[in-house]
Amino acid sequence: MNQIIPPTIPPALFAERADAIAQAAAELAASGWTPATSSNFSMRLDAEHAAITISGRDKGHLGRDDIMLVDMQGHAVGTSARPSAETELHTQIYRRWPAMNVVLHTHSRTQSVASRLFAKEGAVRLQGWELQKAIAGQTTHDSELLIPVFPNTQHMPELVAQVDAWLDAGKPLHAYLIDGHGIYTWGRDMAETRRHLEALEFLLGCELDLRRLSA
Numbered sequence: 751m752n753q754i755i756p757p758t759i760p761p762a763l764f765a766e767r768a769d770a771i772a773q774a775a776a777e778l779a780a781s782g783w784t785p786a787t788s789s790n791f792s793m794r795l796d797a798e799h800a801a802i803t804i805s806g807r808d809k810g811h812l813g814r815d816d817i818m819l820v821d822m823q824g825h826a827v828g829t830s831a832r833p834s835a836e837t838e839l840h841t842q843i844y845r846r847w848p849a850m851n852v853v854l855h856t857h858s859r860t861q862s863v864a865s866r867l868f869a870k871e872g873a874v875r876l877q878g879w880e881l882q883k884a885i886a887g888q889t890t891h892d893s894e895l896l897i898p899v900f901p902n903t904q905h906m907p908e909l910v911a912q913v914d915a916w917l918d919a920g921k922p923l924h925a926y927l928i929d930g931h932g933i934y935t936w937g938r939d940m941a942e943t944r945r946h947l948e949a950l951e952f953l954l955g956c957e958l959d960l961r962r963l964s965a
């Protein structure tokens with residue numbers, strides 16, 4: 751892949767972010783959270799650009815050549831490669847929250863089953879779990895943490911509109927599920943975003959266990 755980097759972006763910064771994406775993706779793939787080329791990952795480079803995975807690549811074996819540049823409208827920059835089919839969901843997060851620098855989307859079995867089970871309720875309601883405090887800004891297990899489940903669609907502007915509607919209603923949002931699909935979460939850096947993803951995977955698994963045990 752021939753990526754031309756705009757003069758305002760230091761090539762070393764692109765390389766560093768691409769390597770960080772590839773490393774995180776390999777680790778998440780090793781956990782079985784990115785089956786069959788699913789999932790996508792991005793990191794902000796500056797106010798106008800993000801590095802994101804090229805569509806359709808095996809997320810367990812990414813190299814620098816599998817990461818490309820997009821602008822904040824989700825258009826490819828400096829390459830004819832095709833960015834993730836879900837790029838608009840990433841750039842929406844960067845546009846809405848200038849402090850957010852990383853977006854991770856995975857398709858683990860737990861995330862996928864939870865998305866189907868809780869779709870009719872519209873959200874997973876987390877309360878009473880100590881691990882809720884792994885999410886930035888959550889200071890107690892007592893507070894309610896809502897993870898919405900949005901209907902799946904192949905038409906990204908519809909998904910973007912669902913996320914916008916949730917946020918425009920003034921509801922807090924740290925992550926969301928897409929029905930039958932997977933999870934999106936984000937953070938200020940890779941460590942925080944990985945922590946969010948791991949905590950949510952654990953919490954969704956606990957909620958599924960509770961449903962099973964109380965059936």
Ligand SMILES: CSCCC(=O)C(=O)COP(=O)(O)O
Pocket residue numbers: 786787788789790803804805806807833834835836855
């Ligand atoms: C085979 S997975 C279907 C698409 C998807 O949900 C996904 O996460 C990966 O799409 P991408 O275009 O980012 O490779």
Ligand SMILES: [Zn+2]
Pocket residue numbers: 788789790836855857931932
């Ligand atoms: Zn996906």
